[in-house]
Amino acid sequence: MKIRVRLAKERVARFISHLDFAGAVEKAVRRAALPVAYSEGFTPRPKIAFGSALALGGTSEAEFADFELRELLPVAEFKTRLEAQLPAGIKVLAAREVSKNAPSLMAQINAASYQVEAQLTGRQEKEIQTAWEEFLEQGSIIIVKETKSKRRDLDIRPLILQARLRARDAGGTWDLLLRAGSTGNVRPEEVLQAFWNANNWHGFIETIHRTGLYIESRGNLLSPLVEFKVRGEVEGNR
């Protein structure tokens, strides 16, 4: 059977990378002696598949993982046993059985929502709010993506699906719904950096919190966990 779990990553756990987060969950699974299936080969690993990675430093209430079990187990028992073995800062928020043939999280997830707190020292509430609206009104927003070997231009405007700013003097709170996954991907810090650049400002991101991962289809948001439609609201994912 396959169980899909929604996890939270908070406090001290925000300082571990996505790979180390996966390793910590894997060790918790072994300690809990859960009957997960193991891969074949030199280094057998429990069959756990994670959703899209969160950058180190961010907190999240929307980390998803699929666990393949070799025996049937009540979901509630799975949840309790796993929870008891997770280190500080990692929590199980919800769990449910999904079909063994369900498409992988990586294949399904194509949107992510974030709440970002940032500082813009010396700027007024109104000035920030207006600049943000103008920023979004642009037909295209080009950023330069750099990898080790190459640089390429990317238009991130179509990847910003929804955005709301609550500005205040010297900063604000951004709620962003962004394209994620293999069909296009932009990270919240890239969006805000483009915003600072457009205005020649030096902003400082204080916290990034991931609030949801979604399967977006024609403007509707589906949660990977709760397989029913959620109206196109950023906060509606539970």
Place this chain on the structure above:
Amino acid sequence: MLNGLVGPNKEMEDLNELSKSLERILPRVEKPARYTGGEWNEVRKNHAEIPVKMVLAFPDIYEVGMSHLGSKILYQVVNTRPDALMERVFAPWVDMEKELRANGLPLYSLETRTSLKEFDLIGFTLQYEMTYTNILNMLDLAGIPLWAKERAETDPLVVAGGPCAFNPEPIAPFLDLVVLGEGEEVLGEILDLVRDFKERGGSRQELLQAAAAIPGVYVPQFYTVEYLDTGAVAAVRPDRTGIPARVQKRVLKDLNQATFPQRPVVPFLDVVHDRAMLELFRGCARGCRFCQAGMIYRPVREKDTATLVEQARRLLENTGYGEISLTSLSSLDYSRIEELIDALIKEHGTEGVRVSLPSLRADSFAVEQAKKIHEVRRSSITFAPEAGSQRLRDVINKNVTEEDLLRAVIQAVEAGWRSFKLYFMVGLPTETDDDLLGIAELARRVANIKPNRGSITRVTVSTSNFVPKPHTPFQWEGQVDSEELKRRQLLVHGQLKGKRLEHRWHGTEQSLLEAVMSKGDRRIAPVIERAWRLGCRLDGWSEHFRFDLWQQAFQDIGVDPAFYANRTIPEDEILPWDHLDPGVTKDFLLSERMRALSGASTPDCSQERCSGCGVCPALDIPIRRRGETK
């Protein structure tokens, strides 16, 4: 469970002011999880309720320190006591050091984020000589005076132990207490003493004097060192009564009864050895003459197989690791190794747990065992012939023949391995160019083996530089000077051309410094301080090693590194470490040196007759063969 113990899964609260500053700093440094704590099995106790507080300071970065078994043992030993606590701290990487200094923050313990200065004891483990500047850097970041004599009554006691403690002289003036040998029991005695002093009151000097009476404890400041005009040590003498002239190391008699780290902290980060570690035995009686560990950890003491199987079970249950490593100096020498490996595979193999061995002997038996545990042989297999000719292998008492090695390689090839690693040393006593050419010859012979299918893909030859170590038969030898070492490395390098051959070697300048630190006396301490002030730290990391600054430090203080590193010491000269006793007698080391120079080998005393090293009678341990029970 334990008194005052906070459950490991307790939420990490914002503990103090320091934590608030860290929230800002940590996102800016590389791998912040090095500095957060909060890992599984971390033990956090309430400082207000615990009389004796110690922090274990590992003078290298987190990933290295968290791979060290000895630290895990001491963490368990101290934290099991209701009246004591132990927390951890590691050397910060340069980025974190910069942040701490820029923000005026002290070096702190991971568990409760407490400034090091607030502990009663700071324990440094001395695993490697190239960490000495890190020790000074950590003391400085903690705001603790570097020199033991400058510390105030309220400053923590700075304690050190580990293999380099068998010649701590180069850093002795920075240390309050040095522990010789295995720490499990003696650390407990030191903690008892500190607790009693805190209850009853007493001066730091009185405490140090009382500590010096504990067997295995060395208090450097109570010894005066005199020197001859030649520069050699004339005498090392206690400066008062009640202080032993020689300090003998401590050992545990029965490892089955010893505290076993059954709940080691499980790091979030991928550390150097990210696996469960099962210690099979201590000591090694093979008697390789270059090997300090082989001398100072004697005698061999094994754990029972039943004990090990039970300990493995608990370790895996408590950590969730997918790999268990059988760690000892030469693990395959464990008398019931086959029985143990079979039992572990049978019990844990189906849960996706792998058994691994850190190193292999170059013989058929070793390959058989490796075959059993590496079911799919993707990785390479490593052998350490150490020297390129039979003559030189006899000199160093590495009792492996070329036939043994080639037979083992062929067997490994048949089992499916295609990639090999061979370890050698360059600069060994009596070495000639023929021995060096022998290294390349041996590597070529391995590379040219033609398997039935496929071919050998790679033979990686690693050549490290020989560093003479205290308490070994080679302690009197001088290291070959840096230029000549380089020539010899390049000679080997030039011979290892070929598409399947790869050569790796160590910097000769780092090895020179390691030799000075290994065989130095107290006159090296000001050099270390000077080098640190000039900016040296993380010297074991080649990207941070600044030989130019070290040269300047030697010059500024007026110390000639060659006197310590390259000089052959006359046998009648007093050695800077003669007052520290590992149990193996100097007479034995001398006779082994003589046998080395005449090319005579000495058999493993745990397999054949006693070689008379003196350790068993000195430490009152009954002499017995491997596998014999009490």
